[in-house]
Amino acid sequence: MAVMLGLLPLGALAADSPGEQSFLKHCASCHQVGGVGLTGLAPPLTIHKSSSLGARTLLPGGREYIPRVMLYGLVGLIEVGGERFSGLMPSFSQIEDIELAGIANYLIRSLNETVVPNEFLAYSAEDFAASRGKGMRQVDMYKMRRNMEKQVTAATNEGGR
Numbered sequence: 001m002a003v004m005l006g007l008l009p010l011g012a013l014a015a016d017s018p019g020e021q022s023f024l025k026h027c028a029s030c031h032q033v034g035g036v037g038l039t040g041l042a043p044p045l046t047i048h049k050s051s052s053l054g055a056r057t058l059l060p061g062g063r064e065y066i067p068r069v070m071l072y073g074l075v076g077l078i079e080v081g082g083e084r085f086s087g088l089m090p091s092f093s094q095i096e097d098i099e100l101a102g103i104a105n106y107l108i109r110s111l112n113e114t115v116v117p118n119e120f121l122a123y124s125a126e127d128f129a130a131s132r133g134k135g136m137r138q139v140d141m142y143k144m145r146r147n148m149e150k151q152v153t154a155a156t157n158e159g160g161r
């Protein structure tokens with residue numbers, strides 16, 4: 001059934017999805033139940049006062065950020081919600097695209113739901129297939145994230161003026 005979803009707006013997906021089950025299985029050991037994060041171990045994946053995962057997803061090219069972090073991992077000092085993390089996010093490329101897409105939809109639908117509009121197209125297996133084979137390393141993902149943070153900061157400053 002999930003395989004046949006195709007291009008659905010995010011708002012059409014149920015919140016308590018198989019993606020949540022997969023998240024609990026593969027991700028919650030570090031990011032904790034509900035993606036709230038754990039000081040010194042792994043950052044929250046929820047909305048927080050500095051730029052959230054959801055806000056970055058909406059930048060030009062930002063749709064690719066979550067699939068790429070899940071496929072290639074991430075390493076380097078980051079600041080999330082006023083806390084610093086300097087850990088290592090492993091690659092999850094061994095998981096099938098359809099299951100990865102379910103997890104990504106759980107992240108934006110259930111953990112960043114007030115930031116990401118319902119019209120946002122749900123992630124599909126194709127999004128993940130397209131992000132594979134780019135030969136990116138964890139440190140490349142760090143650079144991508146830094147560039148995105150600069151864009152979010154610039155947008156926030158403009159908005160505040």
Ligand code: HEC
Nearest residue numbers: 026027030041042069074075076078085086087088089092
């Ligand atoms: C072994 C622990 C661990 C596991 C398991 C793990 N992560 Fe992570 N994750 C991290 C760490 C640590 C970071 C931050 C890396 C850094 O400091 O640069 C991170 C970062 C992230 C980010 C980027 C957050 C941001 O603010 O840009 C996302 C998205 C993410 N993880 C999603 C997931 C998902 C989805 C799963 C399950 C498929 C998962 N993680 C499993 C440790 C983990």
